[in-house]
Amino acid sequence: MEVEVSVQDCLETSSQSTGISAxxxxxWFHAWLETLQPDISPSQSxxxxxxLTDDAEIQTLNSQYRHQNKPTDVLAFAALEVDSPQLDEMWESLxxxxxxxVISVDTAQRQAQQQGxxxxxxxxxxxxxxLLHLLGWDHPDEESLNRMLLAQATLLESIGLNIQTG
Structure with missing residues (x-):
């Protein structure tokens, strides 16, 4: 399996650099997609x-796409919508x-400090x-949120990071 991640770090030259290289x-994304098998095809690319941006930009996107005029921590824009018809060419493309x-580093920094x-x-x-949202996961209720949080913890463990989910 191949994974190509295009990273746009809008804060790279600022004092709020993430310190995480492309x-x-x-x-990380390669390891996560491997961890999520068999939900994905191992032969696919x-x-x-x-x-990675700031609160101002993510607030604009959140307002435009979710009609919530406030910053948020992460937005996911899935290219493969579950309810829309899929073209064979899309599935066969590599x-x-x-x-x-899109992640707000400003909000992430505040949340990291609050959580220690x-x-x-x-x-x-x-x-x-x-990533889970891109792959069709959602959390409309407490049970699905807990499943998603456990999956996130598993993904972090797959790259050697640990976090408590609650």
Whole structure:
């Protein structure tokens, strides 16, 4: 399996750099997609984008796409919607583009401080959450949220990071 991650770190040159290289993100997403098998095809190639930004930009996106005029921690824009018809060419294309994840480093930093975690763990947690959304996971109720949180913890453990889910 191949995974191509396009990382756009909008804060790379600022004092709020994440300290996570594009190669590390690539390694993490590859490990996560492998961990999620058999839900995905091992012979498939995947592509996604990750944008690390600030509260102002994510608030604009949250307002535009979710009609909530406030910052949030992570947004996921799935390219493969479960309810929409899929074209055979899309499924056969290599790599298969699964979508975009946008994370506010500002919000992640606040959440990391509140939880007592390093920023890198919070960013990995949010990226794993976004990836699950790209793959069709959702949490409309407490039970599905708990399943998703457990899956996120498993994904972090697969890359050697630990976080408590509650």
């Amino acid at each position: 190669d590390t993100w690539q390694t 995947y592509e996604l984008s990750l944008r 790599p298969l583009y699964i979508g975009d994840i 975690y390093p920023l890198q763990i919070e960013l990995a947690w949010l990226a794993a959450h976004g």
